[in-house]
Amino acid sequence: MLLRHKVPTIFNIYMLDVICCALGCVILLWQVAHQEASTQSQEAKSQTAKAISQGDAAVRARSKYEKAQRDFLGASSDVTNLQNALADWQKRYRDLDAALAALTKDRDGIQILADARQKNLDKTAKLLALSEDAYKKLQEDLEQALASYKKTKVDLTGTVKLNAELLIKFGMSEKQVSLLRVELLENKAELVNAAKKSQDQLVQMKLSQDDAKRLQDLLKALQQESDKTKNKVLITELLLKVSDQNLEAMRKDLKLALVSRDLFEKNLDLTRKDMQLALVSRDLLQKNIDLTKKDLQFALVAKDTLSKDREVGAKDTLALRQALAAAQAERDLLKDKQANMLKELAIARNAIGTFRLDKDLLRQRIVDLEADLEHRFAGVPLTGENVVFLIDISGSMAMKDPDTGDPDKWPFLCETLMQLMKSVRSMKRYQIILFSDKTSYLFGKRGEWLGYAGTETATMARDTLRKIKVEGNTNMHDAFEEAFSYRKNKVKLDTIYLFSDGLPNVGLGIPASLTKPSEAQRNYYLSKSVREKLSFDWNRKADDSPQVRINSVGFFFESPDVGAFLWALSREHRGSFVGLR
Numbered sequence: 001m002l003l004r005h006k007v008p009t010i011f012n013i014y015m016l017d018v019i020c021c022a023l024g025c026v027i028l029l030w031q032v033a034h035q036e037a038s039t040q041s042q043e044a045k046s047q048t049a050k051a052i053s054q055g056d057a058a059v060r061a062r063s064k065y066e067k068a069q070r071d072f073l074g075a076s077s078d079v080t081n082l083q084n085a086l087a088d089w090q091k092r093y094r095d096l097d098a099a100l101a102a103l104t105k106d107r108d109g110i111q112i113l114a115d116a117r118q119k120n121l122d123k124t125a126k127l128l129a130l131s132e133d134a135y136k137k138l139q140e141d142l143e144q145a146l147a148s149y150k151k152t153k154v155d156l157t158g159t160v161k162l163n164a165e166l167l168i169k170f171g172m173s174e175k176q177v178s179l180l181r182v183e184l185l186e187n188k189a190e191l192v193n194a195a196k197k198s199q200d201q202l203v204q205m206k207l208s209q210d211d212a213k214r215l216q217d218l219l220k221a222l223q224q225e226s227d228k229t230k231n232k233v234l235i236t237e238l239l240l241k242v243s244d245q246n247l248e249a250m251r252k253d254l255k256l257a258l259v260s261r262d263l264f265e266k267n268l269d270l271t272r273k274d275m276q277l278a279l280v281s282r283d284l285l286q287k288n289i290d291l292t293k294k295d296l297q298f299a300l301v302a303k304d305t306l307s308k309d310r311e312v313g314a315k316d317t318l319a320l321r322q323a324l325a326a327a328q329a330e331r332d333l334l335k336d337k338q339a340n341m342l343k344e345l346a347i348a349r350n351a352i353g354t355f356r357l358d359k360d361l362l363r364q365r366i367v368d369l370e371a372d373l374e375h376r377f378a379g380v381p382l383t384g385e386n387v388v389f390l391i392d393i394s395g396s397m398a399m400k401d402p403d404t405g406d407p408d409k410w411p412f413l414c415e416t417l418m419q420l421m422k423s424v425r426s427m428k429r430y431q432i433i434l435f436s437d438k439t440s441y442l443f444g445k446r447g448e449w450l451g452y453a454g455t456e457t458a459t460m461a462r463d464t465l466r467k468i469k470v471e472g473n474t475n476m477h478d479a480f481e482e483a484f485s486y487r488k489n490k491v492k493l494d495t496i497y498l499f500s501d502g503l504p505n506v507g508l509g510i511p512a513s514l515t516k517p518s519e520a521q522r523n524y525y526l527s528k529s530v531r532e533k534l535s536f537d538w539n540r541k542a543d544d545s546p547q548v549r550i551n552s553v554g555f556f557f558e559s560p561d562v563g564a565f566l567w568a569l570s571r572e573h574r575g576s577f578v579g580l581r
Helices: 013-204 209-374 407-423 453-466 474-487 520-538 561-573
Strands: 386-392 400-401 428-436 439-441 496-499 548-556 577-580
Touching: 013 209, 013 561, 209 474, 386 407, 386 474, 400 561, 407 439, 407 496, 407 548, 428 453, 428 474, 439 474, 474 520, 496 561, 548 561
Parallel strands: 386 428, 386 496, 496 548, 548 577
Antiparallel strands: 428 439
């Protein structure tokens, strides 16, 4: 960090010039402050006079207001009494109305119940008639089922007998077929034996002519006997075939008889079940008939009771209607009285409202006057909607003098920023630019406006700024150039608040001929460059953009040149300067 405010050790002519300049600045500041104080005193006197004149009017208005208020209180008392009386009659009316409604509801309920009971009675009678018809029909169906059961049983008995006869015939047929088959086998065996015997005899015997003749006769006889045996065998086979066919037919008849028997048995089981169901249905119908008769008797008794209740309800309804009519008449009278009182009350309220409006206008005027006097920060008017705060974070912001540190200086600046931000009531958007050797942003990024949210924003700015490390030189040229870039935005910059404790000592503006300028030369040329740039470039008058107001706050500066520079910079750009210690 460079030592920017070195105190000279030898008194020379330069110090005399500095003292003269400082004295002139002090005198000038005193004159300006005196002029501003005189102007403010005149304005305060004129405002006081206006307030006094308005105060007289306010006193007169107040007396009228108090009179109207007394009249209003009297009228309000009468209205309250009438309202209480009306409330009593309304309560009585509501009670009667509620009683009538309850009685009407009861009567309607009784009527509905009577109608429902009548419907149930008719329905029960119909059900009873239907139940009796159903009972008779079920009795007939039961008799038919019993007859069908008896007939089925007889048919089943005949079928069983027929099946027994068929079984006997089938057994006899099987025995006959077996005998025929045995006889056929015997005949075939005899035929085979006879043929064999004949052949043996022909082979063994020596035949003569007579013997040959006898043999031929014998052969013919044997042939005839064989033919008879063959015919007998054929007849036996035919009989056997017929017996087989008869036996097959008998088997089919037996199968059909068995199927018929099974069907009869199933029909018999179904008939038994139908009889059982019919008996159960008959019992249920008998019970339903008994219950229906009981319901019918109960419905007749309830009908008589409802008729009596209806007659009593009609008498009570007539009495309640008469009482309700009387209450309605009294209520109408009270409503007319209340309407008249309300009209008078409305007139009184209108008058009081007018006086209150005048009183509020006077009170608001006084508040506005007090706000105009108080809405300043150490003499600096706090204005601006789109505001940039330029904060010097060079190393000197933590120093009391070039050799002594000051731990309270930077926190004090942070607190001052917070208080100032809270006090700018018109602010809508803001940006905080920090500068030392180079510029940076506390929040957001370049070219971006941030929305102002009141105390919350101010507190957040203070807490964040406290964490910044202060170091480096003071490049005010780049700081103002960065701030005035917001004048080119769509939402244009209108106010700058500069926080610093020294003169610029780095940046553009030093002539090229000065190769090794001293600290004083640096301060002079760089300060001059910044003021010229502000006047002729950055903040020059333009048709599309009004000039930016620049307010300056100086902190713990040792050199009077710092105060003179900040004061001149603010005055040249419609702002104010304040120095804090």
